Amino acid sequence: MSKIEFIVEKTDTGFSAYASDESFPIGTSGDDVTELKKNIVDAYNSYAEIKGLKEVSINDILITLDVKQFFDYYKIINASALGAMIGMDKTLISQYANGHKKPGPKQIDRILTGIRQLGQELSSLNLSIS
Known part of the structure; x- marks a missing residue:
């Protein structure tokens, strides 16, 4: 079974989601992404x-956020620093993060690849107590 995609949108009170496949008339909401x-x-x-x-x-669920909503929710990830890590101009990634421009599929893939690489790198680290 392939994953069922849900499009997520930020609202004033949290998040809402709906199935991207119209054959599944399903929608819901939550205060945060975990809920x-x-x-x-x-x-x-x-x-x-x-x-x-x-x-x-x-x-079995695929959560899809747009770039602006991603950076709004995960404020701990600095768009400019991520841009530097993936070799993307900081002004351009800032425009994506602020919703002033919409990235195309290649740019989205580039950003997502960088986010995933960062996640893998962070999950493999240990911190010393000394």
Whole structure:
């Protein structure tokens, strides 16, 4: 089974999400991304039960944010520093992060690859107590 994509949008009170595939009329909301993921699984599984479909876990769900919403939510990631890491002009990535420009597919892939590399690098580190 391929992953079921949910488009996530920032709202004044948290986040909302809806299935990108119109054959799944599913939407939900949450105060933060962690709660939203749980609510997506619950909403999908309620729909699946009614329709006789296979239930899913969070591993079957693909969360899609636009670049601005990503940087709004994950403020700990500095767009300029990430841009330097991936060789992208800091003004350009700042325009993406602030919503002044929309990145194309190649730029999104470049940013996402950098974010994933950073995540892998951070998850492999240890800190010393000395």
